[in-house]
Amino acid sequence: MFLQQLINGLTTGSAYALIALGYTMIYGILGLINFAQGEIYMCGAFVTVLLLATGQVNFYLAFGAGMLAAAVLGVVLERVAFRPLRGFHPLVPLISAIGASIFLQSLALLLFGPNDRPFPIQFTFSTITLAGITLSTLQVALLVAALVFMGLLVAFVRYTRYGKAIVACALDRDTARLMGINVDRMVALTFLIGSALSGAAGILMAIYYNATYPRMGLLPGLKAFSAAILGGVGNIPGAILGGLLLGVAESLGAAYLSSGYKDAIAFIILILVLLIRPQGILRGRGD
């Protein structure tokens, strides 16, 4: 029972971690909470589901298209809603992000209607019993997929020129510019990558819960932000750790405390973290 909940928690937690990576990277480079991250997650899921529903596209292609659509949406959002407001009081882009989030959510509501859509492909998954725990291979597959994406991101940031340039911009934008880095392009790249990861998370969760709907990104988006703070904002391994921890805490809390308050757990943790250790578990850039 306990281990079962742990696995369930890790599965949802991996989605939080993927979204939290986007938050943390964008916060690291711009100091902005991109409130529309949850809507990007929703967009990825919708594009994949709609493509698959046509029956003409294979799963991997649809998955890629979903991530691409999410990435493009992220870049467009940065261009339209955030770039014109760079350098203003931090309140201004923050409220703009909230506006963008509401706009996208209600746009999806108008376009796709309020009802849940099931995932068009039925995966035939078996359950395996390992040392007394029953695991569905679906959960294992989702977890592995999420971990692969995280691994790719960490490798990208550590070992490629572009990854290092993003880190440089996050550390000091002006100095990075003096070193010949095109900061605007790096910001766009950060949005691109962060949004693609959120899109992937959306698709994975659309498969896991077998439901895609316009408001699906609202709570995961907010919880992922809590995860980013829990791990230490601006800290990439921290975001992964925070996401997984939060998923587990939520799953255990729902099982052993009260399922009615499941959605509150993330925010209670958030308030506790801010109270006790505002810099997060692994020291982040927040104060």
Add this chain to the structure above:
Amino acid sequence: MAAYVLHLAILAGIYIILTISLNLIIGYAGQVSLGHAAFYGIGAYVSALVSLHWHFPFLLALPTAVLIAGGCGLALGLPTLRLKEDYLAIVTLGFGVIVDLIALNLEITGGPDGLVGIPAPRILGLSFRPPLLYLGLVLFAVCLTLLLTYRLVHSYHGRALKAIRDHEITAQVMGINTPAYKMAIFTLAAALAGLAGSLYAHYITFINPESFGLHTSILILSMVILGGMGSLPGSLVGAATLAVLPEMLRQFHAYQDLAYGALLVGLLIWRPEGLLGRGKLSLKFVTRKE
């Protein structure tokens, strides 16, 4: 028709109080609260519960609601106001979700059905059930709120707040106790939202969690931005416009949230000072380039 106009006027009055209170946080202290509707809801529920269960008269129920909403604001502000404004935004948003869940899950709050049969105010034997009288009551509260906030923002303390908003570190260097100021203004704003909540509950006589969710928080935020951050006349105009306009454009109801979203982004890009944010009360800070 006349009854409908009265109804709209009362709601607009309640929204004006809410907008002014949120504007204190955003426009004067430079912080963002995305869970303002939670304090509004706390005020409404507290006022309704003490009236229904303990038969508190209105003149006692209202201050109770104001005090408890303010107390919740203080309790939430204590851990978070020392941090950067972004954190406050997300914490207040989470707080809104928590309050919503509590109202939905507790037995005493009636769950999703909410509370019914909240008595109309009765002051010195005079019942305020007739809408015209209730409008008078709401207008009195609006005037009181305006007077209080006007006096506040034009006082020493108001200038201290604006200093914090414009440059927190400089304000600190000048000897302003910034956490204490932020805490005080946040508590006051929560208390005022509680006042609005109490007025709403006793007017509508029936409340459920739906009226106090994220949607309402966003609506109040839109009212502040439309009118202009840091502008009291702006708050009046912003609140009245967004309270009345959707009623007149009923056939476009489905597009309402879409329009709010576009309004927030568009206004910030093209007119960050809002409709009335010019002149004395204008916010130079929104266009401060670094």
